[in-house]
Amino acid sequence: MSSLYELTDNYKLIQRLIEEGADAEKFTDTLQAIEDSIDGKAEGYFYVIKNIESDINAMKAEEKRLADRRKAAENKVKRMKEDLTESMIETGKRKVKTPVFTANVQNNPPSVRVIDEGLIPKAFFIEQEPKIDRKGLLNSLKEGDETEGAEIIQTESVRFK
Incomplete structure (x- = not known):
């Protein structure tokens, strides 16, 4: 089976045959051979692509x-630690020592809780790079607005039905 690159070269041969005025029978035979090859190649690619897409979907689902299982386990650990901390504080027992482990309640590092973001001085905000709204820009260009530095392009790709 020939590669797609070889098939493209075959199509260049067809163009040359047309330009050189080759007889109809030679042209038809060459074209038929190429069509059979690319049809077979396309069918083979179709099945391989479908198999790979199926694998990809299975991987995404897994x-x-x-991830859901990990999050559930992390939430259980967090809840258990919070429950144990609360129980130890309520009972006044801030340290538990066993032959296997030691657990003690201690202060966490200081953290900030923002109550009203509008009251925070600008000095505490992080500047970020502007990001282009590509969908908005595309819609604007489709409506006829001319925007320097952007254009609508139309690409092509194979779709299987």
Whole structure:
């Protein structure tokens, strides 16, 4: 089976045959051979692509399942630590020592809780790079607005039905 690059070269051969005025029978035979090759190549690619897409979907589903499971486990650990901390504080027992482990309640590092963002001075805000709204820009260009530095392009790709 020939590669797509070879098939493209074959199509260049067809163009040359047309330009050189080759007889109809030679042209038709060459074209038929190329069509059969690219049809077979496209069918083979279709099945390989569908198999790979199926694998990708299975991987995404497994990634999501594992991420959900990890998050649930992390939430359980967090809840258990909070419950134990609360119980130890309520009972006044700030330290538990066993042969296997030692647990003690201690202060966490100081942190900030923002109550009203509008009252925070600008000096505490982090400047960020501007980001282009590509969808908005595309819609503007489609409506006929001329924007220097941008243009609408139309690309092509294979779709299977």
